[in-house]
Amino acid sequence: MTRRLDTGTADELLYYYRAMLRIRMVEEAIADRYSEQKMRCPTHLSIGQEAVAVGVCAALELRDYVVSTHRPHAHYLAKGGSLPAMIAELYGKATGCCGGRGGSMHLIDLAVNMLGSTPIVGGSVPIAVGAAFGSSMRGEDRVTVVFFGDGMTEEGVFLEALNFAALKNLPIVFVCENNYFSVYSPLSVRQATGRSRVGIATASGLQTGTAHGNDVSAVAALASDAIARARGGGGPAYLEFDTYRWREHCGPNYDNDLAYRSLEEFAEWQTRCPITTLQRELVRGNDIDQNEIDRLSRQIQEEIDSAFAFAESSPDPDTSLLTRVFADGGE
Amino acid sequence: MARELTYAAAIREATVQSMERDESVYLMGLGATDPKGIFGTTLGLEQRFGSKRVLDMPTAENGMTGVAIGSALVGLKPVMVHQRDDFALLALDQIANSAAKWYSMFNFQRSVPLTIRMIIGRGWGQGPQHSQSLQATLGHFPGLKVVMPVTAPDAKGALISAIFDPNPVIVLEHRWLYAVLGDVPEDRFEIPLGKARTACFGTDVTIVATGYGVLEAQRAAEILASDGISAEVIDLRSIRPLDEEAVVDSVSKTGRLIAVDSGWRTFGVAAEVVALASERAFSSLKAAPIRITAPDTYVPTASALANEYYFSTVDIVNAVCAMFDLPLKTDGECGLDPARAKDVPDASFRGPF
Numbered sequence: 001m002t003r004r005l006d007t008g009t010a011d012e013l014l015y016y017y018r019a020m021l022r023i024r025m026v027e028e029a030i031a032d033r034y035s036e037q038k039m040r041c042p043t044h045l046s047i048g049q050e051a052v053a054v055g056v057c058a059a060l061e062l063r064d065y066v067v068s069t070h071r072p073h074a075h076y077l078a079k080g081g082s083l084p085a086m087i088a089e090l091y092g093k094a095t096g097c098c099g100g101r102g103g104s105m106h107l108i109d110l111a112v113n114m115l116g117s118t119p120i121v122g123g124s125v126p127i128a129v130g131a132a133f134g135s136s137m138r139g140e141d142r143v144t145v146v147f148f149g150d151g152m153t154e155e156g157v158f159l160e161a162l163n164f165a166a167l168k169n170l171p172i173v174f175v176c177e178n179n180y181f182s183v184y185s186p187l188s189v190r191q192a193t194g195r196s197r198v199g200i201a202t203a204s205g206l207q208t209g210t211a212h213g214n215d216v217s218a219v220a221a222l223a224s225d226a227i228a229r230a231r232g233g234g235g236p237a238y239l240e241f242d243t244y245r246w247r248e249h250c251g252p253n254y255d256n257d258l259a260y261r262s263l264e265e266f267a268e269w270q271t272r273c274p275i276t277t278l279q280r281e282l283v284r285g286n287d288i289d290q291n292e293i294d295r296l297s298r299q300i301q302e303e304i305d306s307a308f309a310f311a312e313s314s315p316d317p318d319t320s321l322l323t324r325v326f327a328d329g330g331e
Numbered sequence: 332m333a334r335e336l337t338y339a340a341a342i343r344e345a346t347v348q349s350m351e352r353d354e355s356v357y358l359m360g361l362g363a364t365d366p367k368g369i370f371g372t373t374l375g376l377e378q379r380f381g382s383k384r385v386l387d388m389p390t391a392e393n394g395m396t397g398v399a400i401g402s403a404l405v406g407l408k409p410v411m412v413h414q415r416d417d418f419a420l421l422a423l424d425q426i427a428n429s430a431a432k433w434y435s436m437f438n439f440q441r442s443v444p445l446t447i448r449m450i451i452g453r454g455w456g457q458g459p460q461h462s463q464s465l466q467a468t469l470g471h472f473p474g475l476k477v478v479m480p481v482t483a484p485d486a487k488g489a490l491i492s493a494i495f496d497p498n499p500v501i502v503l504e505h506r507w508l509y510a511v512l513g514d515v516p517e518d519r520f521e522i523p524l525g526k527a528r529t530a531c532f533g534t535d536v537t538i539v540a541t542g543y544g545v546l547e548a549q550r551a552a553e554i555l556a557s558d559g560i561s562a563e564v565i566d567l568r569s570i571r572p573l574d575e576e577a578v579v580d581s582v583s584k585t586g587r588l589i590a591v592d593s594g595w596r597t598f599g600v601a602a603e604v605v606a607l608a609s610e611r612a613f614s615s616l617k618a619a620p621i622r623i624t625a626p627d628t629y630v631p632t633a634s635a636l637a638n639e640y641y642f643s644t645v646d647i648v649n650a651v652c653a654m655f656d657l658p659l660k661t662d663g664e665c666g667l668d669p670a671r672a673k674d675v676p677d678a679s680f681r682g683p684f
Contacts, residue, residue: 065405099438108437115404116437120428126394127429130401137357137383137407160394167389325435325474326572327442327497 010287016058016216017282020050020275022300023074026083029304030073030090031252038312039090041103042119046074048214048246051274052177053078055219056145056239059227063113065135065144067128070105070119075147081109083303084310093314100317113142121182122148122155125174129161132172132236143230144172145223151182153197154190159204165236166205173226174201176240177213183249184260201238213241214274244269333484333516339509341483342372342448345490346410348519350380353408356494357384359395360412360448369412370450370509392418396425396447400433400499403445408494416449416465416503430499431474442497446490452505452543452593453641455674458632464593464625466541467600469501470570476500476524477570481545483513485568488522496524503570505543505593507676525572529581533563536651537581539604540591541567544623548591551647554665560651570600575607582608586617589650591642596624621650637674643667 027045034043046053053074057066060079068075076086082097089096090104098106105119115131118124128146135142152158153176165172176197180187198208209226211218219241226237246269248255256266282288336344350356358376360369364387368374377385388395392413399409413419419426426447434442451464470477476498480489486504493500530545531552540548545566552562563581567574582588588608590601601622608620623642631640645665652659662669 067401097438098436101438102436106436108440110440116433118429120424123397123424123428126397126425127401127404129394130398130403131405132401133398134402134405134407137402138355138405157391157394157397160389160391161397163389163391164394164398321439323473324439325431326476327434327439329497 010282010285013217013278013282014287016054016220017275017278017288018296019054019058019078020216020278021296022303023050023053023077024275025297025300026077026304027073029308031247033308034252039104040092041090041105042250043090043104043252044071044250045247045252046071046245048269048273049177049179049243050074051216051219052175052213052241052243053147055216056147056173056175056223058220059224060143060145063142064227065113065115065128065131065142067115067124067131067144067146068107068117069121069124069148069152070117071149072105072107072117076107076109076114076117079109079114080112081107081114082111084307085109087307088311088314091311091314092317093311094317095310095314122152122157125152125161126157126164129165129170129172132165132170133168136168136170141231142171143227145175145227146172147175147177149182150176150178150180150187150197151190152176153200159200162201162204162206162238169233169235171230171233172236173223173230174206174236174238175223176238178240178242179245181245181249181261184258186261198238198240207235207237208239209237210240213243214272214277216274216278246270333514335512336483336515337509338483338486338504338511338513339371341487341513341515342490342504343374343376344515345487345494346373346376347379349491349494350376350384352519353495355406356408356410357386358410358412359386359388359399360414361388361390362414363387363412369414370506372509373412392421393425396422397429399445400425400429400443403443404433404441408444408446410446410448410494412448414450415461416451417460417463419447419449420465426469426475426499426501427472431472434498435474443499444495444497445499446493446502447499448490448502448504450506451503452507453630453637453674454506456632456634457630459629462630464542466503466570466592467594467598467603470600474498475571477503478524478568479503479505479542479570480522480568481508481542481566483511484515485522485528487515488520489524489568491519492521492524495521500524503542507543511546522568525569525574527574527577528566528568529577530564530566531562533561533585535561535585536587536589536654537563537565537578537585538589538591538647538651539565539567539578539581541570541600542593544591544593547644548647550644551651554644554648554660555651558657560655562651567600567604573603573607575611578604578607579611582612583615586615587654588616588620589623589647590620591623591647593625595627596622597627599624618654621654623647623650634672634674638672641673643673
């Protein structure tokens with residue numbers, strides 16, 4: 001959406017609210033319809049984690065790049081990616097953002113400089129560094145933001161990416177969404193107690209910052225500073241936001257019955273819902289009332305229904321292009 | 332105007348001319364700016380084009396391949412160099428999962444105009460992790476072009492084609508080819524990727540070869556000619572796209588096929604060539620095709636083991652002799668010193684690389 005607003009104003013907060021609510025409602029609609037077996041691709045929902053995507057992307061310009069992961073819906077939508085093209089992609093249709101060749105984990109919208117998302121953990125991170133390197137080499141005024149989870153910081157390429165970004169003072173902001181789990185594996189079985197991801201970034205020569213990932217204003221404030229600094233030649237930053245995934249790692253359901261996390265922990269995070277927290281704040285400040293909330297919801301629901309109708313009625317991909325793997329051209 | 336250049340000088344010239352022509356071309360690799368300049372192929376380039384366009388890089392093959400891909404997605408034309416293809420295995424994730432797939436998995440919206448030069452081949456004690464021939468592995472991925480130029484003019488033309496091709500292209504350079512001389516046109520020119528070259532014409536047997544094996548096959552053809560056997564040598568030049576027509580046409584003409592490749596036997600390039608002939612030229616075959624490859628084991632270090640590991644001209648000659656029920660030849664009859672070491676290109680080699 002790449003709309004910059006004066007910080008702390010009601011306009012800004014209403015913008016965040018609507019953007020987060022829209023992502024939540026889109027993903028709930030996906031979850032509701034997933035069992036119809038028409039969206040035949042692994043789908044990782046961001047429900048509960050919307051504030052990081054919205055807060056960070058609000059600080060970006062249209063020309064700035066975003067790169068994402070296997071859980072990209074929120075990033076794609078927050079950057080302004082086309083909703084009908086995303087839903088059609090989940091349906092495997094020709095009108096999808098990848099023409100049905102990618103699915104939920106491969107989202108791209110070059111019109112808004114959403115450069116792509118890929119599901120190999122760590123795979124898209126050095127590519128984002130390369131985009132920043134390319135912008136820098138070409139003398140362009142663009143910042144790149146790359147989103148990833150806590151699991152990515154265990155990959156070797158994490159260090160490789162941080163090192164090169166710092167070495168070349170690249171205009172990139174690394175955004176870690178720490179949701180405490182890699183699939184079902186908690187941080188405690190993956191990282192030593194006291195391992196500091198921020199410390200690793202600092203030691204690699206990056207500026208760093210942390211904030212509560214469900215507080216969209218805090219996310220936006222931190223991201224805005226880091227992005228402005230990167231844009232001004234002040235170098236790359238690593239930001240980390242704690243947040244929590246509500247639904248199962250992959251799929252439309254809740255999976256607390258598997259007992260890999262406690263119900264207490266889950267309930268605790270639900271009280272910190274980024275959307276209801278902000279809604280309470282807006283209502284308290286008389287910036288929104290129930291009528292307006294209902295009106296917003298209806299408006300978003302119409303947009304969603306229209307996107308699903310578009311996907312359902314779109315044609316299948318052209319099978320004659322199945323074996324096309326090389327671009328024509330050269331000289 | 333053509334003049335004689337080494338294979339290494341031809342690669343350097345291709346790089347210079349590409350960088351002069353297009354500002355988006357840049358080169359990076361471990362040691363690309365060091366005093367040895369990757370077998371001389373990158374010498375002086377940093378001085379000429381500046382350290383922004385010719386750069387050494389962190390020891391991070393996978394991450395830096397991702398960086399190259401990302402830069403290619405936003406408008407640059409990177410050329411990466413790996414001193415040995417064994418190290419590039421660290422980058423197989425980015426090569427296979429990102430570079431090879433980006434164009435089709437994102438519905439043809441952006442391609443990855445990336446060139447990766449990798450050095451392959453044998454040498455004096457290089458051993459299991461420093462001298463593998465990985466063309467079959469790399470050739471397995473749809474979306475990735477893999478070429479193996481053998482002559483100096485092909486090295487220049489193929490590298491220029493690779494740099495300006497909109498797709499990722501791996502250029503495999505056998506280390507023993509750098510000193511080989513050839514007539515190289517001065518002007519910038521391209522060699523179409525995916526087209527084989529007939530290194531010598533013949534009518535009795537087709538020898539399809541790759542890389543350094545082409546030179547050994549050509550020598551074998553000369554020896555066979557003295558026995559009245561006319562061998563056609565096809566230099567595959569490109570592993571992917573594979574020039575199926577060149578192989579099928581030649582085998583259809585000769586009815587006999589020897590497939591020569593420095594990679595391993597099982598699932599290798601030679602196996603692919605034999606399968607191709609079996610499928611598309613079966614009725615022309617007068618004899619079962621023969622593969623001449625490295626054995627299915629790791630590249631040894633000790634000279635005594637290396638002598639057993641590597642095939643040479645005499646093995647190609649004798650494969651043909653066996654096909655024609657002719658007596659087999661000795662090294663001496665092929666003009667080779669039976670006491671030679673097979674892990675050096677010639678007696679002048681003194682190591683350590």
